[in-house]
Amino acid sequence: xxxxxxxxxxxxxxxxxxxxxxxxxxxxxxxxxxxxxxxxxxxxxxxxxxxxxxxxxxxxxxxxxxxxxxxxxxxxxxxxxxxxxxxxxxxxxxxxxxxxxxxxxxxxxxxxxxxxxxxxxxxxxxxxxxxxxxxxxxxxxxxxxxxxxxxxxxxxxxxxxxxxxxxxxxxxxxxxxxxxxxxxxxxxxxxxxxxxxxxxxxxxxxxxxxxxxxxxxxxxxxxxxxxxxxxxxxxxxxxxxxxxxxxxxxxxxxxxxxxxxxxxxxxxxxxxxxxxxxxxxxxxxxxxxxxxxxxxxxxxxxxxxxxxxxxxxxxxxxxxxxxxxxxxxxxxxxxxxxxxxxxxxxxxxxxxxxxxxxxxxxxxxxxxxxxxxxxxxxxxxxxxxxxxxxxxxxxxxxxxxxxxxxxxxxxxxxxxxxxxxxxxxxxxxxxx
Numbered sequence: 001x002x003x004x005x006x007x008x009x010x011x012x013x014x015x016x017x018x019x020x021x022x023x024x025x026x027x028x029x030x031x032x033x034x035x036x037x038x039x040x041x042x043x044x045x046x047x048x049x050x051x052x053x054x055x056x057x058x059x060x061x062x063x064x065x066x067x068x069x070x071x072x073x074x075x076x077x078x079x080x081x082x083x084x085x086x087x088x089x090x091x092x093x094x095x096x097x098x099x100x101x102x103x104x105x106x107x108x109x110x111x112x113x114x115x116x117x118x119x120x121x122x123x124x125x126x127x128x129x130x131x132x133x134x135x136x137x138x139x140x141x142x143x144x145x146x147x148x149x150x151x152x153x154x155x156x157x158x159x160x161x162x163x164x165x166x167x168x169x170x171x172x173x174x175x176x177x178x179x180x181x182x183x184x185x186x187x188x189x190x191x192x193x194x195x196x197x198x199x200x201x202x203x204x205x206x207x208x209x210x211x212x213x214x215x216x217x218x219x220x221x222x223x224x225x226x227x228x229x230x231x232x233x234x235x236x237x238x239x240x241x242x243x244x245x246x247x248x249x250x251x252x253x254x255x256x257x258x259x260x261x262x263x264x265x266x267x268x269x270x271x272x273x274x275x276x277x278x279x280x281x282x283x284x285x286x287x288x289x290x291x292x293x294x295x296x297x298x299x300x301x302x303x304x305x306x307x308x309x310x311x312x313x314x315x316x317x318x319x320x321x322x323x324x325x326x327x328x329x330x331x332x333x334x335x336x337x338x339x340x341x342x343x344x345x346x347x348x349x350x351x352x353x354x355x356x357x358x359x360x361x362x363x364x365x366x367x368x369x370x371x372x373x374x375x376x377x378x379x380x381x382x383x384x385x386x387x388x389x390x391x392x393x394x395x396x397x398x399x400x401x402x403x404x405x406x407x408x409x410x411x412x413x414x415x416x417x418x419x420x421x422x423x424x425x426x427x428x429x430x431x432x
Contacts, residue, residue: 007032009040016068017055021045030054061107065095073100158220169210173203217252232263355379371421375414385410385418386427393428400430 005014012032019036021029029045039047060067069092076091082104085097092100144160145151157166177200182190214220232240243262247255274293283292352373355361360379364372372382385408392407393399404419405412422428 005030007035008042009035017053019051020054021049022052023049062103065103069094073104076100077104155220165211169207170203173200173207176200217247232259235263235266350376352376365425367421367425371417375417377414382418386422389419389422390427398431399428 005018006012007014007018007030009031014030014032018033019031021031024045029042031040031042036051041047058067059065060070072092073088073095076088080087080091085101089095089097089100095103145155158164159166177196180193180196182193229240232243235243239262243259246258250258274289278289278292281292283289353376355369355372355378358379360383361369363383364379368382368386369379371377372379377385388407389399389404392403396403399419401416401419405415408415408418419428423430
């Protein structure tokens with residue numbers, strides 16, 4: 001399959017039969033019968049080279065299908081796409097759309113005969129998954145809440161612009177050293193003052209340690225920290241509660257790498273379980289799993305819906321209420337497109353109105369009488385609507401459907417049908 005070949009000498013498109021050089025081994029070295037009969041040469045091709053006659057007037061699979069028709073079919077499918085059998089049949093020219101569809105699926109899909117090219121299966125990565133990377137966001141800049149807001153209180157007065165807290169741990173530690181002084185002649189006093197300074201330094205270290213813990217473990221924004229944990233919700237609350245114990249033993253990066261490993265283990269188990277279920281169901285190709293899982297979910301939803309419906313109907317003792325509930329469910333499904341076949345069950349169209357003998361009936365034409373009967377309009381009312389629209393048309397010079405709906409305050413569908421009738425009869429027009 002590919003682009004049509006042309007004779008390199010005269011330039012016309014080649015039609016079977018034509019001649020191809022067997023020595024040049026180049027598809028473009030194909031010539032029409034006229035140039036071949038005259039012994040013409042082209043570049044390195046000489047008229048004494050061996051050649052073959054190309055023709056596709058033989059059968060491949062079906063005695064009613066020639067090889068040329070097979071090529072036309074495959075070219076048409078490649079260009080038009082599977083499903084456009086009407087256009088495909090036009091390109092083939094000698095077969096109907098039903099014959100093209102049946103032949104393609106029979107000999108190329110359901111029962112392929114060698115040496116048809118085999119469609120390669122998607123490659124499966126067999127390498128070990130790399131070491132998981134911590135997916136947390138504790139290293140990002142924390143949010144900047146408004147001072148005094150609820151989030152500001154939850155973040156313990158953290159100020160992102162300064163990278164510090166408005167209220168420090170042990171905030172009054174500096175009061176103990178504000179009056180320190182050293183005496184030259186009192187070593188005992190000086191030793192006591194040095195001890196106070198040492199105590200103050202230990203309190204500063206504790207303050208710095210707590211800040212380091214908050215910064216390192218991402219505890220500044222609890223809301224963002226909780227969002228990180230949502231990634232591991234698949235593990236279940238029980239496992240997560242047990243994993244939190246390791247936070248004290250491992251550094252943040254090591255802990256989240258460990259947690260990622262547990263998460264991948266859980267996903268791998270689920271994947272293996274899903275593949276086993278698919279294999280038990282007879283699925284042998286990876287590309288079929290998506291369709292199978294989609295159909296499986298659809299069957300489960302229908303089964304749950306049927307069970308819930310049976311339970312509800314079992315509780316309804318009144319037969320009239322039961323029928324009313326079923327009718328309401330049909331209407332609901334029809335509106336959502338679940339059961340298109342039931343779309344007409346909920347409401348029936350009203351029968352035509354008998355307007356014979358009503359006032360104004362004699363003034364109506366045959367089409368107007370039919371329209372009034374179907375729309376269940378009284379003749380006098382229709383005549384009033386008609387005169388109103390015609391007067392509006394004369395005043396504006398044109399009349400569109402939107403203008404008609406503004407002038408006549410009735411059902412929009414009835415207005416449209418009246419407007420279409422007046423357009424058909426030439427009483428109004430869309431443009432001036």
